[in-house]
Structure formats: structure tokens, C-alpha cells
Amino acid sequence: xxxxxxxxxxxxxxxxxxxxxxxxxxxxxxxxxxSISIKNSNAGTISEANGRxxxxxxxxxxxxxxxxxxxxxxVKVSNEAQIIVVLSFAINNMEEVMVVGYGTSKRKDITxxxxxxxxxxxxxxxxxNPIQQLQGKVAGLVITQPGGDPNGEFTIRLRGxxxxxxxxxxLVIDGVTIDDFNxxxxxxxxxxxxxxxxxxxxxxxxIYGARGANGVILITTKKGRAGKLLVDYNxxxxxxxxxxSYDVLSADEWRNATASMNAGSLDAxxxxxxxxxxxxxxxxxxxxxxxxxxxxxxNIRGSIGYIKQEGVIMNTGKEVITGRLTAIQKxxxxxxxxxxGIYTAVTxxxxxxxxTSSSQSRLGTSNSFIFTLWSLPVWPVYKPDGSYYQPxxxxxxxxxxxxxxxxxxxxxxxxxSGKVDYELFKGLKLGMLGAITRTNSINDWFFPxxxxxxxxxxxxxxxxxxxIFSGDIHGHYKKSWGKHGLDITGVYEYNKLLNDxxxxxxxxxxxxGLLNNNLGAATNVRTNDIFSYKNEIKLISFLGRAVYNYNxxxxxxxxxxxxxxxxxxxxxxxxxxxxxxFAWRLSDEKFLEDVEWLDNLKLRISYGLTGNQENLPPNxxxxxxxxxxxxxxxxxxxxxxxxxxxxxxxxxxEVRNSFNVGIDFSVLNDRVNGTIDxxxxxxxxxxxxxxxxxxxxLTNKVYANAASAVNTGVEISLAGSVIKNKxxxxxxxxxxGTLKNRVTKLLGQYKGVDLLxxxxxxxxAFGGGFGFAPVTRLxxxxxxxxxxxxxxxxxxxxxxxxxxxxxxDGKFIGISTSFTDQDKVYIDPTPDFTWGLTNNFSFKNFDxxxxxxxxxGQKIFANALLNLGSAKNLPGFNxxxxxxxxxxxxxxxxxxxxxxxxxFARMENITLGCNxxxxxxxxxxxxxxxxxNLFVITGYPGIDPEIKTEGRQRYIDIxxxxxxxxxxxxxTMEL
Numbered sequence: 001x002x003x004x005x006x007x008x009x010x011x012x013x014x015x016x017x018x019x020x021x022x023x024x025x026x027x028x029x030x031x032x033x034x035s036i037s038i039k040n041s042n043a044g045t046i047s048e049a050n051g052r053x054x055x056x057x058x059x060x061x062x063x064x065x066x067x068x069x070x071x072x073x074x075v076k077v078s079n080e081a082q083i084i085v086v087l088s089f090a091i092n093n094m095e096e097v098m099v100v101g102y103g104t105s106k107r108k109d110i111t112x113x114x115x116x117x118x119x120x121x122x123x124x125x126x127x128x129n130p131i132q133q134l135q136g137k138v139a140g141l142v143i144t145q146p147g148g149d150p151n152g153e154f155t156i157r158l159r160g161x162x163x164x165x166x167x168x169x170x171l172v173i174d175g176v177t178i179d180d181f182n183x184x185x186x187x188x189x190x191x192x193x194x195x196x197x198x199x200x201x202x203x204x205x206x207i208y209g210a211r212g213a214n215g216v217i218l219i220t221t222k223k224g225r226a227g228k229l230l231v232d233y234n235x236x237x238x239x240x241x242x243x244x245s246y247d248v249l250s251a252d253e254w255r256n257a258t259a260s261m262n263a264g265s266l267d268a269x270x271x272x273x274x275x276x277x278x279x280x281x282x283x284x285x286x287x288x289x290x291x292x293x294x295x296x297x298x299n300i301r302g303s304i305g306y307i308k309q310e311g312v313i314m315n316t317g318k319e320v321i322t323g324r325l326t327a328i329q330k331x332x333x334x335x336x337x338x339x340x341g342i343y344t345a346v347t348x349x350x351x352x353x354x355x356t357s358s359s360q361s362r363l364g365t366s367n368s369f370i371f372t373l374w375s376l377p378v379w380p381v382y383k384p385d386g387s388y389y390q391p392x393x394x395x396x397x398x399x400x401x402x403x404x405x406x407x408x409x410x411x412x413x414x415x416x417s418g419k420v421d422y423e424l425f426k427g428l429k430l431g432m433l434g435a436i437t438r439t440n441s442i443n444d445w446f447f448p449x450x451x452x453x454x455x456x457x458x459x460x461x462x463x464x465x466x467x468i469f470s471g472d473i474h475g476h477y478k479k480s481w482g483k484h485g486l487d488i489t490g491v492y493e494y495n496k497l498l499n500d501x502x503x504x505x506x507x508x509x510x511x512x513g514l515l516n517n518n519l520g521a522a523t524n525v526r527t528n529d530i531f532s533y534k535n536e537i538k539l540i541s542f543l544g545r546a547v548y549n550y551n552x553x554x555x556x557x558x559x560x561x562x563x564x565x566x567x568x569x570x571x572x573x574x575x576x577x578x579x580x581x582f583a584w585r586l587s588d589e590k591f592l593e594d595v596e597w598l599d600n601l602k603l604r605i606s607y608g609l610t611g612n613q614e615n616l617p618p619n620x621x622x623x624x625x626x627x628x629x630x631x632x633x634x635x636x637x638x639x640x641x642x643x644x645x646x647x648x649x650x651x652x653x654e655v656r657n658s659f660n661v662g663i664d665f666s667v668l669n670d671r672v673n674g675t676i677d678x679x680x681x682x683x684x685x686x687x688x689x690x691x692x693x694x695x696x697x698l699t700n701k702v703y704a705n706a707a708s709a710v711n712t713g714v715e716i717s718l719a720g721s722v723i724k725n726k727x728x729x730x731x732x733x734x735x736x737g738t739l740k741n742r743v744t745k746l747l748g749q750y751k752g753v754d755l756l757x758x759x760x761x762x763x764x765a766f767g768g769g770f771g772f773a774p775v776t777r778l779x780x781x782x783x784x785x786x787x788x789x790x791x792x793x794x795x796x797x798x799x800x801x802x803x804x805x806x807x808x809d810g811k812f813i814g815i816s817t818s819f820t821d822q823d824k825v826y827i828d829p830t831p832d833f834t835w836g837l838t839n840n841f842s843f844k845n846f847d848x849x850x851x852x853x854x855x856x857g858q859k860i861f862a863n864a865l866l867n868l869g870s871a872k873n874l875p876g877f878n879x880x881x882x883x884x885x886x887x888x889x890x891x892x893x894x895x896x897x898x899x900x901x902x903x904f905a906r907m908e909n910i911t912l913g914c915n916x917x918x919x920x921x922x923x924x925x926x927x928x929x930x931x932x933n934l935f936v937i938t939g940y941p942g943i944d945p946e947i948k949t950e951g952r953q954r955y956i957d958i959x960x961x962x963x964x965x966x967x968x969x970x971x972t973m974e975l
Contacts, residue, residue, distance in 0.1 A: 020054050021083035022917060022924065023047045023065060025120060030924055030974065031087060032225065034067040039074070050230055050923040050974055073726075084917060086729075086842065102175075102207055102474060102489050102545070111547075111557040111581035111604055113200035113660050113677050115139070115717070119193075121733065121838070123851060124911045125932035125968050126238040126284050128309045128320070130190045130219070131156065136836035136853030136908060138198050139715035139735035140677075141215075146948045147961030148240070150282075150309040150318045151349045153182040155950045158215030159200060160711045160739045162656050162683050164784050167614050169198075169215035170208055174326075174341060176417050176435040177211060179468050179497055183439060187345035187413045189305035189322040191234040191288035194220045200715075201679060202579045202608030202658030207489075207545055207559050213612035213656045223326055224292035224299035230923075232290045236970030240282035242312050243933055243965040244943040245275045248868060248878045251377040257884060263875035266392060270380035274372045277381060278402045282317070282964065284309040297334075300327045311350075312964050314402050319348045332422075339419040346412055352961070353405035356443045356460070369959040372398040373868060374877040390452035393876065397450070406446040406515050414438045427479045434471040440464070443503075446515040456524060459516035462503030469496045485549035493541040502532035535618045538566040555583040557606075563653075565613045569621035572652030579608020579658075597667050604662040611653035616687050620703045623647040643698040648750065652705055657682040672720040681711040682744075690747075691756035706748030706755055709784065713739040729842045736835040741783040763956050767867035769891030775861055775956065779826065785954045787827040787861065790819040792897035799889025801897070827899060829955040832857030850910040855945070860902035862942050863958045866892055882941075902945040902955070904938035925973040933965045 023031040030051025037044035038055070039062040047053040047067075057063065057077050063085075066072040070087040077083070115138045122133035131154050135143040144155045156168045171178040171185070178184040197218040199205045205212035249257060251271040258266075285308050292301030305322040322345045329338045351357075353368045380389045381399050388400045414437070421431035446459040472493040479486050508523030543561040559579045566573070586592055587601040624645035631640045659680045666673035685705035694700040715737040723730040747755050761774030762785045776785040791804040793815045803819040806812055836853040868880045870888045892898070913928035938945045944963040948954055 017056070017058065018054055019057050019077060019083060021047075021052070021063075021085060023051045023053065023067070023085045023087060024915065024924070025070070025087055031067055031070070034065055034070075034085075034087065037064045038062070039064060048227055052923065082917065084845070084915075102476075102491055102543075111555050111583040111606065113604070113606070113662055113679070113715075115141075115198045115200070115675075117196040117198070119195070120840075122193075123909055124849070124928070124970075125909045125930040126236070126240065126309070126966050127190045128284065128286065128307050128318070129154065129185055130188050130193050131185050133190060133193065134196055134217075136834075136851065137735070137838075139675075139717045139737040140200060140713065140739075141198055142737075142739075142834060142949065144946055144949050146946065147944070148243075148312060148964040149352070149961035150311045150316060151351060152961060154185070155948065156181070156217075157950060158198065158217075159679060159681065159713060160741050161784070161950055162214050162681065162709075162711065163612060163615050163654060164686055164688050164707060164709075164743075164778070167214045167612065169217050170205075170211045171217050171219070172208075173219045174221055174417070175419065175433060176341075176415070176437075177208070177470060177495065179437070180439065180466065183411070183413070186318075187320065187322065187347055187411070188219070188343075189288055189303065189307070189320075189324070191286075191290070191305060192221045192303055192322075192324055194222045196220075200677070201581075201606050201660035201662075202610050202656065202681075205610055207543060207561065208610075211539075211614070213610040213654065214614070221324065221326065222290065222292070222301055222303075223328060224294050224301035226294055226296050226299055229291060229293035231975040232973065233288070233975075234290075234970075234972045235287040236285070236968045238282075238284040238966050238968040240284065240312055240964040240966035242275075242279050242962045243936075244963065246373055246864070246868065246943060247881050248275075248373060249377060249881060253881070254377050254875075254878065257871070257879075258875040261875045266376060266875055267378045268380055268389065268392075270376075270378050270389070272375075272377050272379060272381055274375045274377070274398045277399050278314055278372060279312055279962075280310070280314050282310040282312040282966075284966075284968075297331065298327065298329045300325070302326070311961075313352070313961060315350050315405075316352060316961075317350050321346045335423040337421045339417075341415075341417040343415045344413065347410070349409040349411070351407040351409065353401050353407060353447070356407055356409070356445050356462070366959060366961065368398070368401055369961070370864075370867070371395060371401070373864070373959065374873075376875075376878055388451050390450065400450060404448055406444065408445075409441060409443045412438075412440045427477055429476045430474070431476075432471065432473050435468075437466075437468040437470075439466045444516050446512075448512045456507040457509040457512055458505065458507045459509065459519060459522070460503060460505040460529075461516050461519060462501065464501035465499070467498040469498075470494065480549075483551040485547075485552075487547040487549070489545040491541075491543045493539075493543065495537075495539040495541075497537040497539075498534075499536075500532075500534035503530075505529040536566070537618050538564075539613075540564045551588075553585045553588045555585075557581040557583075559608065563611055565653075567613050567616050567618055567620070567651075568653065569647075569649035569651045571649050575611045575653040575655070577609045577611050577655075579606065579610075581606035581608075599666040599668075599670055600664065600673075602664040604660070604664070606658075606660045608658055610656045610658065612656065612683075613653060613687075616651070616703065620645070621648050621651045646692065646697055646699050646702040648702055648704060650705075651687075651703060652685060654686050654705070655684050657684070672718070674716070674718040676717075677715045679711070679713055679715075682708065683711070684708045690750070691758045692750060692753065693756070696753070702750055702755075704748065704750050704755055706746065707743060708745035709741060709743050711739065711741050713737060727844055729840070731840045733838040733840075734836065736833050738833045739830065741830065743778060743780055743782060743784055746778060746780055763861075763953050765861060765863045765866070765894050765956060766958070767863065768870065768893060770893050773894050775894050776829075776952075776954070782826055783828055783830055785829070785952065787829055787859065787899060787955075788824050789827065789861075789899060790823050790893070790895045791825050792895045795887045795889075799887050801888065801890070801893065801895065803895065825896070827859060827896070829859040829861075830857075831855045831903075845915045847913045847915075848911070849913075851908045852905060853908050854903070854905035856903045858902040858945075858949075859955060860900050860940060860942070860945060860947060861894075861956045862898045862900050862940075863956055865942060865957075866894070866898045869898075900940055900942075902938070902940045902947070904936055904940065904945040906936045906946075907934040908932065910934060921975060923974040925971065928968075928970050928972075930968040930970070931966070932968065933963060 023034040034047040045053050045055045061077045063075045065085045140159050142157045158169045168181040171181050199216040205216045288305040290303040302325040307320040310317040324343045327340045388397045417435035419433040421429050423429050441464045443462045449457045472491050474491040477488045506519045506522030506525045541563045545559045548556045561577045564574045584603045625641050626644045628640045628642040630637050662677040664675050686707035690704050717735040719733045760777045763776035765775045766772045777788045793802040793804045800817045802815050805814050805823050834855050838851045841848040869883045872891045909932045911930040916925045947957045
């Protein structure tokens with residue numbers, strides 16, 4: 001027995017060893033706080049922030065590895081020097097904490113329609129704007145960027161536009177509301193983002209009241225964690241090319257097509273592909289270094305980022321330098337928590353020749369591209385002496401336009417914030433938040449005199465400043481007793497926005513090398529070329545939220561917010577916006593307790609009101625006077641002034657009435673989960689600039705509340721683990737959404753007089769045989785911007801276009817070569833549905849992800865193809881090859897012939913990654929390669945079917961910055 005005991009002790013003492021390990025998620029990111037224990041033993045440990053752990057065990061022992069929100073795994077100890085454990089995410093993590101606005105809540109307690117997106121779901125590739133990480137990932141959130149301009153702003157709509165002009169959701173970064181959506185996003189480094197929470201329905205968004213009428217996107221940035229200092233690096237290099245070009249005539253094809261047209265005077269002997277001449281290979285790079293760590297009392301995280309993206313069109317691109325520092329300090333026995341944040345960014349932009357701001361890329365056109373497409377391929381780029389060739393027409397050499405025009409912008413962004421929270425007693429916290437945001441933009445533009453012309457060189461310089469002061473006083477009380485729980489939040493909020501700026505334009509410069517740096521040397525300055533402005537906006541709010549929870553089964557949420565805005569007249573400055581929501585966890589009821597395959601089933605229902613004032617410019621409720629030009633009196637010239645804006649003291653809030661019903665479910669031991677939401681939103685008192693009779697009024701325009709609209713739709717999100725075992729995992733995520741919008745009312749009254757809409761035109765097309773013509777309009781019963789076009793019925797024997805004709809009752813009466821307004825038909829361009837599909841695979845240290853997204857049923861007016869689509873344009877303009885065979889004898893008119901199906905399916909990105917370990921001094925390293933916009937399946941004959949989908953020029957494809965196709969090589973590592 002003594003010998004046996006000695007041998008047993010020997011085996012225990014000498015066969016056990018210290019095992020080192022690394023816990024990663026399926027995206028090979030370290031898992032902090034994972035629990036590691038030995039089966040049939042009390043020994044255990046916890047993984048550190050870098051995912052590392054060590055434990056004493058012997059070969060053959062079985063380790064249990066688990067973490068909240070992830071699927072537990074068993075791993076047998078072998079003779080390997082290090083154990084790498086990859087944990088899959090539990091698809092239905094009911095304990096996950098989500099940001100809900102002025103607080104957080106567990107997923108299981110959510111009563112509104114809220115979607116969270118975390119790094120494991122982010123898009124990959126050439127990501128230079130955080131919003132690209134979300135594109136196609138959330139049902140009901142439509143994100144588009146017409147073309148591939150690095151400076152192009154994104155159009156973001158959550159459950160459709162809730163006003164006639166359209167408006168992006170409210171953006172909140174780390175609890176601070178952001179006024180300038182696109183500018184803030186373009187200066188936020190994507191590597192700093194921890195997660196997104198999207199508040200969709202009124203119950204979720206009502207806590208932000210007037211600013212949440214269009215939905216809310218909450219961004220949480222990365223914070224430091226207690227533990228040793230960790231340094232991380234994220235970087236990539238990307239290469240982009242134009243993905244598609246217009247198929248216009250080459251030089252030989254143009255000569256053959258114009259052989260009988262006596263066009264020799266236009267032929268300069270060139271052989272030029274102008275689209276190729278103005279393009280280049282775009283090289284992008286991104287580098288971000290972050291560091292974080294601390295103690296239980298103080299943790300800090302800082303980061304420095306650098307992004308440079310060259311456009312695929314020469315002299316376009318951007319460069320962004322960012323810095324962020326966040327600190328969280330706890331003291332007084334953890335009762336007092338102080339959070340500090342500083343964020344700064346400097347952005348340098350190179351714009352297209354005819355653009356001076358990023359918002360212009362959303363207008364749907366650039367004259368520079370149109371002129372390039374029209375330019376003849378028989379024109380050379382340069383003369384024999386090396387100077388630019390000047391076309392014999394009034395056109396400008398496209399390469400000269402893109403290469404010599406100077407259009408740049410510098411943006412300086414700063415934001416500082418501080419938050420203090422103190423726990424008076426258990427369950428009650430009071431606190432304050434304050435933030436200041438400042439943006440300064442300087443725009444420089446210089447257009448030199450084109451060679452061979454008498455045009456004056458033109459230059460401008462503008463300066464825009466924006467300051468935002470925001471703060472709140474908030475209180476939070478939470479208590480539970482027995483089966484009851486109560487969570488109350490109250491906030492007073494103050495926001496003040498100051499905007500001011502100035503600018504000068506001048507002409508006639510003798511020394512073009514000075515660009516716009518000496519505007520005083522101009523020989524031609526006009527009165528209207530000098531401007532300045534200044535305005536102020538205030539928004540004050542009182543809000544409260546109460547959440548009652550009974551037995552974690554029945555949850556009731558009530559919100560109330562009172563907002564006051566200086567944009568409105570004194571009669572209606574304040575608005576009240578309540579909401580209520582109820583959630584019922586049916587899976588906890590006794591009548592479902594025997595359904596073994598059902599893990600969770602929750603029913604949600606909500607109704608609420610939110611206000612909107614974002615689209616209304618300041619001071620529109622007042623009488624405004626401005627200069628009306630000079631006049632002569634007694635032999636002297638005086639400046640005249642006149643009323644330029646009628647007052648409207650009754651201006652009031654747009655009000656969105658939102659109803660939502662949703663179901664959350666998970667089945668088969670959390671292998672499959674999903675969410676289904678139905679919404680019905682009515683927006684009343686919509687703001688718009690209306691016509692009024694003059695006289696009796698002093699002007700003919702006024703802003704007023706009169707219109708109404710309805711948005712309805714269904715959103716479905718599904719996720720599932722198809723395969724999950726020790727070495728291989730396959731997860732699928734899919735989402736789809738539908739949206740139907742229609743205007744239910746357009747007109748009302750102003751001071752007892754009927755408002756007018758003399759011209760209901762909305763979107764404009766140009767070119768062909770019509771110059772400029774409205775192709776969309778406002779009409780009751782249809783969405784804002786419904787197409788209104790004559791119906792194409794073919795061509796007659798002489799190549800003239802035929803149209804369907806109708807009588808006053810809409811009855812078909814025949815076909816002719818002419819049409820009237822009576823013959824035009826309404827066609828809704830909005831998609832039947834949008835969708836996204838993600839597949840994630842992992843095998844040992846390798847992972848593969850591909851993401852597809854698409855749009856089904858949208859209609860596009862192909863204005864660019866119309867302008868290039870007639871042989872009648874020869875010989876002075878270039879045309880597409882199909883224009884030679886489409887049969888049009890005359891310049892085409894705007895008709896349904898050019899209204900085309902814009903459905904598409906896009907392979908957005910494919911990423912292959914590999915996790916490496918065991919490197920000296922490197923905790924974890926991952927290499928990856930991503931291909932973006934690999935292919936597009938579509939029947940649309942334009943260069944790309946993803947175009948502007950909001951505002952007046954929605955679904956009109958005039959000429960966009962071309963889309964790109966790229967490949968990215970990247971690395972992430974932790975030290």
C-alpha cells in the first residue's frame with residue numbers, strides 16, 4: 001500500500017504540467033473572461049483580456065471552456081505546447097446587454113424593435129467609413145452610396161423617409177448626440193467601433209423624442225479594461241479599379257458611323273478612351289494603433305488612426321488622421337464614476353472638378369462625367385507640342401478638367417465630453433453629461449483658363465464653422481422585489497448649435513500658379529460673389545422612461561418626452577411625445593414548457609409619437625428681409641430691401657405615429673433564432689415649402705405643416721448554426737425588409753388661405769430632345785417622387801417614338817407619336833424588398849466569410865443612357881454602341897422606355913483569414929484577404945444599379961462616380 005501511494009503521488013507530481021492556452025471567438029478575436037475548468041476537479045481559471053490563460057493539468061484531462069453569450073466546449077489536454085480554443089457565439093444570447101438610449105438593457109428585457117451589430121458581423125474590405133460596416137446587415141436599414149467617390153456621402157434611411165425631403169437617423173456616439181451625421185461618421189475611425197445598436201420603432205427611439213423620429217443609430221466605441229496594458233494594431237492596404245464603364249463608340253467606330261456626315265472638321269486624328277484617361281488604380285491604406293489597460297478603479301484606452309484613400313478617378317481621394325482618448329475612473333468605494341472623452345480628426349479631401357463639398361456627390365450627377373462621356377474619341381489628349389488639345393466645340397478637354405482644376409477641402413473636427421455618475425444609495429444614480437463639438441471647414445477651388453479660350457480663370461474660398469454645446473442632467477433608479485422589477489430614467493437635456501461662415505468668389509487672375517491664395521488680385525468681382533451667414537438653434541428637452549418587469553415574463557415600457565425647438569414659432573414651439581410598449585415572454589408560460597424544441601418566444605407590441613424638425617432651416621417662422629438690388633433716387637443709387645420670407649408663427653413639429661408588432665424566437669437549443677417585425681407609421685403635419693398667392697401676401701413662398709404620409713413594412717432577420725463541431729463551424733445570417741410609402745395629404749391652409757402646389761414636380765431629367773423635364777412628382781396615393789411618364793409603345797416605320805394614349809377616365813384609346821399629361825402613367829420606383837445574406841465558416845485556424853446583398857423590384861430612370869442613346873447626337877457627341885441599333889430617328893424624350901428594372905444581387909465581400917500564434921512578443925495575429933464588389937447580377941444596362949434613393953433626384957441615374965472593385969490585404973494583432 002505504501003508503494004502504491006508513493007507511485008500515485010509520483011504520477012500526480014511529475015505528470016502534471018502547466019498548460020498555456022488561448023481562447024478565441026470564431027472571428028479569431030480574443031475572448032476576455034472565459035471560464036476554464038478541469039472536468040471532475042475544482043481547479044479552474046479565467047482568460048485575460050488578450051484571451052490567454054494557464055492552468056495546471058495532465059495529458060488526457062478534459063477542460064470545460066465557457067463564456068457568457070458563447071457555446072461551451074470540451075477540450076482534451078494533449079502533448080501540444082499550447083491549446084487554442086475557438087468558441088462559437090450563442091445565437092440567442094438573452095443575457096447580452098444592449099444600449100437603449102440613456103442606459104442599457106438585457107436583450108431578454110427589450111420591448112422595442114432594436115438590432116445590435118457587433119464586430120463579428122461587420123463588413124470587411126476597404127472600410128474607410130464606419131457606416132460601411134453596417135451596409136446590408138440590418139433589416140429595414142438601407143445604406144447606399146451612389147458611385148465609388150471616396151468623398152461621397154452615404155444615404156441612410158431607417159424604415160424609409162419620414163418627411164418629404166428625407167432625413168438620416170439620429171446618430172449618438174458614446175451617449176453624445178451628433179448633429180452632422182455624415183461628417184461625424186467620415187471622421188470616426190472604423191477600428192474604434194465596438195458595436196452598433198439600431199433603434200427602429202417609436203418605443204425604442206422615443207426616448208430621443210424630436211431627434212429620433214427617423215430612428216436612432218447608437219455607436220459604442222472601444223474602452224479600456226482592467227488588466228495589463230494591451231496594444232493592438234489594425235491595418236490594410238487595398239487596390240481598387242473601376243468595375244464597369246459605359247460602352248461608347250471607339251475612334252474607328254465613330255469614324256464609320258459618321259462617314260456620310262461630313263464630320264471631318266471634328267476629327268483631329270486621335271484615338272482616345274476618355275473614361276480610361278481620367279481613371280487610375282486607387283491605392284488605399286489604413287493604420288490604427290490602440291492601447292488600453294488599467295485597474296478596477298481607472299482604465300484608459302487611446303488610439304491613433306490614419307486613412308488614405310485614392311479615388312479611381314484622378315485627383316480625387318481623402319486623407320484622415322484621427323486621435324481618441326477615453327478614460328473611466330471610479331472612486332468613493334465605486335459610488336462615483338467619471339468618464340472623459342477627447343476625439344479629434346483632420347480630414348483633407350480632393351474633390352471632383354465641379355464639386356466643393358461631399359454632399360454634392362449625393363445630387364446624382366457630375367457635369368465632369370457627362371462632358372467626358374460626350375467627348376469624341378477622335379480628339380487627342382495632347383497637341384504635338386505637348387500642350388492640351390482644345391476641342392473645336394465649346395467642350396473642355398476632359399483630362400485638363402480633371403487634372404488642372406483645383407478643388408480641395410480641409411476639415412478640423414474636435415469633440416470633448418465628460419460624464420459624472422454618483423450612486424446616492426443602492427439603486428439610485430444621479431449624473432451629468434457635457435460635450436462640445438467643433439467643426440471648421442475650409443474649401444478651396446480654382447478653375448484656370450482652358451487653353452485656346454477667352455474664359456476668365458475663376459476661384460473661390462469659403463469657411464464654415466459649426467459649434468455644438470450639449471449637456472444633460474440624468475437620474476436612474478432601479479429596484480426589484482419578489483417577482484417585480486422597476487427601472488426609471490429621467491433626463492433634462494440642452495442643445496445649442498451655432499453656425500457661421502463666409503465665402504468669396506472672384507474671376508480674372510493673371511498668375512494662375514497662385515491658385516485661390518490671392519483673391520484680391522482678381523479683375524472681376526461681383527456683388528453676389530461675397531456672402532456670409534450666421535444662425536443659432538436651441539433644443540431643450542425633458543424626458544422620462546419607466547420599465548416594469550413582472551417575473552421576467554411581462555415587461556411594460558413607457559416613455560414621455562417634451563421638446564422645445566427655436567426653429568418653430570412661439571405658438572407651437574413645444575411638443576409632447578409619449579410612447580408605450582409591452583413584451584410577453586410566452587416561452588416561460590406553462591402551456592409551452594413541454595415544447596422541448598422551443599428555447600425562447602417573445603411577443604412585442606408598441607405605439608408612440610416622435611417629432612421631427614431636422615429638415616427645417618432656422619428662422620423660417622419669421623419675416624425676413626434682404627437686399628433686392630439697387631435703385632435710383634434723386635440722382636443717387638441706393639440699396640433696396642424687401643420682404644423675402646413670410647412669417648408663420650404656427651409652424652410646428654412633424655409628428656410620426658408609429659405602431660410596431662414583433663416576435664423574437666430561438667429554437668433547437670439556440671441553433672436557430674430570428675426576429676419578425678411589422679410596422680405601420682403615419683407622419684402628419686409634414687413640413688414643406690408651399691406656394692401662396694401674391695398678393696395678398698408679400699412673397700409667394702412659405703414653409704407650412706400640411707402634408708401626411710404612411711410607411712408600412714415587414715422586417716425579418718434569421719440566424720442559424722448549420723454545422724458546429726470541434727474543428728468546423730458554419731453559420732448563416734439573413735435579413736430582408738419591405739417598405740411601402742404613400743402620400744395621403746398634400747395641401748392645407750396658411751392664415752385662412754389655401755396653400756398651393758403650383759408645380760408638384762420632384763425629380764428632373766435632362767438631355768435628349770427635351771432639355772430639362774420633370775419625371776417624378778408629388779401625388780396623393782403614391783410615394784414622394786413617383787415617376788410620371790408617357791408610356792412607350794414602340795417606334796413607327798420612320799423611327800419616331802409611339803406612346804399609349806388615354807382618355808380622361810384612364811381608358812386606352814390608341815397609339816400616336818404625341819402625348820399630353822393625360823397620357824402619363826404613375827410608376828412606383830421603390831423596391832419590393834431588400835435583402836442581405838452572410839455565410840461564416842471556420843476550420844481550425846482558418847475562417848471564410850462571404851456576404852451578398854441585393855435589391856429586388858426597384859425602377860431606375862436611365863438618364864445617362866438616354867443622353868448617350870441616340871444616333872441623332874452624331875457627329876458632335878459620342879454615343880453608346882446600342883444607340884446605333886435602337887431605331888430612334890429623333891432625340892429621345894423622357895418616357896417609360898428609359899425606366900428600367902434596377903434589381904441586383906451583389907457579392908459585397910469575400911474574406912479569407914488565418915490566425916497565427918506563437919510569435920515572440922505577439923499575443924495574437926490574424927492575416928486576411930478580402931475581395932469587394934466581386935460581381936453584380938443585374939439586368940440594368942447602366943454601369944451600376946445602386947444609385948441615389950432619397951431626395952428629389954431619387955432613382956434617376958444621370959451620371960455617377962463609377963463603382964469600384966477591389967482587393968484588400970490586412971492584418972490585426974495584439975501585443
